[in-house]
Amino acid sequence: MQEQKDVAIVGSGLVGSLLAIFLRKRGHKVTVFDRRPDVRKVEFSGRSINLAMSNRGWRALREVGIEDEIRKLALPLDKRAMHVEGQEVYFQKYGEDGEAIYSISRGILNRKMIDLAENAGAVFRFEEKVWDVDMQNARLYTGESEKSPWQEYQFDLIFGADGAFSRIRHKMQRQSRFNYSQHFIDVGYKELTILPNEDGSHKLDNSSFHIWPRGEFMLIAMPNLNGSFTCTLFLPFEGDISFESIKTEKDADAFFESYFPDIKGEISNLKKEFFKNPTSAMVTIKCFPWSYYDKITLVGDSAHAIVPFYGQGMNAGFEDIYVLDQKMEKYGNDWQQIFEEYQTERKPNGDAIAELSYRNFLEMSSKTADPMFLLRKKIEKKFASDHPELWTPLYSRVTFSDKAYSEALQIGDRQRAIMDEIMEMPDIAKNWNSPQVQNRIIDLLKE
Amino acid sequence: MQEQKDVAIVGSGLVGSLLAIFLRKRGHKVTVFDRRPDVRKVEFSGRSINLAMSNRGWRALREVGIEDEIRKLALPLDKRAMHVEGQEVYFQKYGEDGEAIYSISRGILNRKMIDLAENAGAVFRFEEKVWDVDMQNARLYTGESEKSPWQEYQFDLIFGADGAFSRIRHKMQRQSRFNYSQHFIDVGYKELTILPNEDGSHKLDNSSFHIWPRGEFMLIAMPNLNGSFTCTLFLPFEGDISFESIKTEKDADAFFESYFPDIKGEISNLKKEFFKNPTSAMVTIKCFPWSYYDKITLVGDSAHAIVPFYGQGMNAGFEDIYVLDQKMEKYGNDWQQIFEEYQTERKPNGDAIAELSYRNFLEMSSKTADPMFLLRKKIEKKFASDHPELWTPLYSRVTFSDKAYSEALQIGDRQRAIMDEIMEMPDIAKNWNSPQVQNRIIDLLKE
Incomplete structure (x- = not known):
């Protein structure tokens, strides 16, 4: 058994919530801070890519006994459905029989994970913005703005699960000998939806991951439980065919009609969302070290944000937590050793999945056709x-x-x-x- | 002629001061901010590597009419003096007859450059810390600390010449699609001194750049006008022979005696400084874009910090200013175009000299023997x-x-x-x- 620690997790996303569940299971006191409102009480942002839970993600959930609960939210996809221009749709199986990736809505999963973490006894402090961290003393400072009066919190341990633009890592980055890189790709993405049929059924095969590869750009679609598909349009920010070049409804009509004729019936909805939903950027972030003595460590995207083209971002983050838990099992109260071995084991894996994801970006858009x-x-x-x-x-x-x-x-x-x-x-x-x-x-x- | 602009330069180092002189020559109003005290009024920090001014540096100085003034501070070095273990010193000429690099003390040069910029009409505001920049409106915010009340300044243009850990770039880095990397090498450095002979003459040949290559580490020495040499010891931070492993005076004695027998007489002074002077880290920083519309641009180390092994850090920064001035000549009042063409031309060169400098780190320490x-x-x-x-x-x-x-x-x-x-x-x-x-x-x- 570990001695009980007073732990802060910064970030109530998927990885932060999962970590809260693991730490509660080990008996720690857990407070989760998030600068955003409770995702259970707000509309989704329209800037999400559906998640593909696979082996690594499931293993972490299983370890903490919540796999079955989450399975209920997921649809298995055992193949790609390729919508190549001028050809009939064809299918590529992902693996052996019985092997599949699982489509889950990020928002729905996140709500559920927070529920589970709260039920396990974690305390969530939403809309509380962390502005600074005193790394040596494991203190957090929160407040309305950077210039407003701050509230100080003292913890034993702090986990940065605050995503690609992590405030915790931002502070670590000011240390000498902290290696860091952020690299954006020139392609952005936008969430779109294919609505269900009137009877609530899916308009496309709902056990496939749908891809419309178009060379410099592509559309993908993953099914939801409610009969809809969450689509993601990946498109260069600038250039001949780009987010910049599609300015008017007429431009959008022409774009969807010429490149996606087999979902022509969906254009009015796609078009509406095209102009409503934000265009988001994609970044690869690498850094090292991830930890500060026995006080602080980074998990998930804050340590290794990757582009989404291998569907492994969440899986890699969940695997971080799984490995961290193994190290807790192994080293008990020696948190410096726990953090040290965790980061040494995970860093090359974070770099590897970053590289693989970046390569898949090239492969999926151009080579799949x-x-x-x-x-x-x-x-x-x-x-x-x-x-x-x-x-x-x-x-x-x-x-x-x-x-x-x-x-x-x-x-x-x-x-x-x-x-x-x-x-x-x-x-x-x-x-x-x-x-x-x-x-x-x-x-x-x-x- | 350009219209007069109200310009801020953040950073009063070599590149900031040179830029101030260029901008004053074009008739702009120039205010230079620096968070540190006036370098003319304080002792040097003991953490400097002597500079090697070469062709690119001289060209920029010549352009603005201060080459001759600066030549007086410099000693030409036309060759390397190689102090290989177990061999007599031997010499390697750098180039053709008449070609040389020029040894200058960073501190002495910086003092002179600030004098020249002040004489040209630039206003220096020392010990005034810039904490934030409003990029869209070219406003700077300064104050005692991040949390203290701030003073706001409105400018037309802001130049970030605030070095490897630039505050201006730090702000730019929070933008989406800003690429950035900082990579530290595992070797640190420390400034040491070889004092003059009693008659004021140099103890080693004073037209040579002295190198003691020792595989994983090395010592270099460059002559000063006053008969001394500024030495730099490059040594791994950790490991068998490292800054970490030299803990006591006895360790230091053993280290200098066994690896640098030909300067044995200097050990007592080297040792004193070894424990007095700080150990510094070396970093390669890359980023892009360097500019924000017609408001802000980065110059010198803030845009492209490099490791010092090619002696090109200052030269590259001075060349930035030379190129920027060419663009001003070409585009007059179109500052967006000036900044755009400046960054497009300079970025690949910044990347190239970063790569060359990193390779020279490997070459100088190990291969030169x-x-x-x-x-x-x-x-x-x-x-x-x-x-x-x-x-x-x-x-x-x-x-x-x-x-x-x-x-x-x-x-x-x-x-x-x-x-x-x-x-x-x-x-x-x-x-x-x-x-x-x-x-x-x-x-x-x-x-």
Whole structure:
């Protein structure tokens, strides 16, 4: 058993709420601060991308006994539905039979997680803005504004779960020898909705993750329990076809009609939301160290914000908490050791999933419609299915396993180099299914 | 002629002072803020590395008519003096006859630059701390502390010349789509001094840049006008031989005696300063954009802090000002265009000199004592001297030319690839001076 600590968590998002549940289970006193209002009492922001819960996320929820509750909010998606221009929709299975990612609305999940954390005894202080932290003494300062009088709180431990633009990390960043980077991509996103049919059913297949790849941009759609789909339009901020270039209703009509003819019936709603919902930016954030002695540590996006193209942001954050809990189990009251080993183990994994997510951004938008890329995937898939002991596809390693992300990246790079050679084989498009190809892969794997 | 603007410069360092002189020359009203006291009225901090003024720096000073004044403060160094363990000192010329870098004390230069800027009519407000900037309205807020009452200043333009830990950039960083990174190296530095002889003369050759390369660490020394040398000890923060491991006077004695026997007579002073002077960290900072519309731009370290191993930090900052002035000449009152073209031109050069400086960190400490590395340099030098039209060494391109840093990096990479091949030639150590080697380089240059 750990000695009871008085703990602050800054941020009541998914990772902060989950951490609250874990810490309550270990008997700590938990206060969660959030500068925003209680998400259970406000309308959703219209700037969310649906979540894809996968293996790592479920494992963390299971550990703390709330997996079943959350499953009720989720829809399993076992395949991609590809809406390629000028072709019929086709499907790509994600993994083995029974393997799926789970679509959940961020807002609905967050409300539920806060309920569960409150039921477990965590205290939430919404609309209370943290402006400063005294790192050496684990004190938080909150108030109306940076210049207003502040309230001081004394804690034993402080967790920064306050997201990509973390105030806690912002303070840590002023330390000497704190490494930090924030890198925005030139593509933004906007949430849109495909409404349910009148009978409440889904308008598209509801066990698929839908993608309309269009080269420089793409639309995706994930089903909700209420029959709607949450769509996300990823589009360059500037340029010929961009958020900047779509200024009028007429521009939007032309855009949706020419690029998304198979959801033409949805345009009036898509268009309305296009002008109502905000355009958001996407950023990769890396930093180190994540911890300050036995006082403070960062979890989730505040330590490693990533672009959303692998669907692993929440999963990586939940895995942080799972690992942190393992370290608590291992080191008891030695919080410095807990934080030290947590950050040492998680940092390379945070970097790896950041890299994989960034690569998937390139892959999903442009390559998923490229015949050579599809051929490559087909060869890989065939080989993996014939030789499962020799080849686990990268996507499965990331999504359906709990092996380290850094290992997935490393093995994925090796597989890519092998497939680069395979794709150079003469007449590969014709011979892809031949024994020569499989034997060549086996030889290359031995090198 | 430009319309007169009311301009604030934040930071009275070298780049801020130079900018003040340029802007006064164009008739603008200039106020320079600095949170520190007037450097002319305080003792130096003991945390400085002597500067090496080279071509780019001189060009900027010449443009504004202060080159001759500054030359009086500088000592030309036309070569490296290599103090390799177990060998006699040997010398490596930097460039052609007449080419040299110029050793100047940072503190002495800064005092002079502020004098010159004041004489030109700039107003300096020392010990006035800028805490916030209203970017849209070009307003600065200063005060005793972040929480004290603030004074508001309204300007037309604001320049952030406030160094690696720039407050202006700190504010810009909170914008969406602002890319930023700070990366610290694991080596720190400490200023030390070799005192003059009793007759005021230098104890070591005073037209050389002295280097004691020791693998993981190194000592350098640059002469001052008063007969002393400003030394810089570069040493890992942690590890077997590190700042952390040298705890007592006895540790320091053992360290200096075993690694720097040829300056044994200096140990008592080196040791005294070792424990008196602070240990400083080194950081590479990159960001973009550097400007905010027609209101704000960053110059020098605030835009592109680099590690000091190429001696180009100040030179790069002075070149920023030179380029900015060219854009003012070109675009007159269109400040948005001035800032836009300035940042577009300078950003790749800032990135390039950051990369080159980081590589030189690796090269200076470890490779300068490696025989194969020295052979490579010898071959390059011979070829450059026989074929000056075909080969300008990278160091000369960076230090003695005013061609873009980005071009130097690119051509340097090509030269490196060529030399990699040359070093693979059979018996290269024996045949290095043969026509075959030179012909092979010529062939490779044609590829």
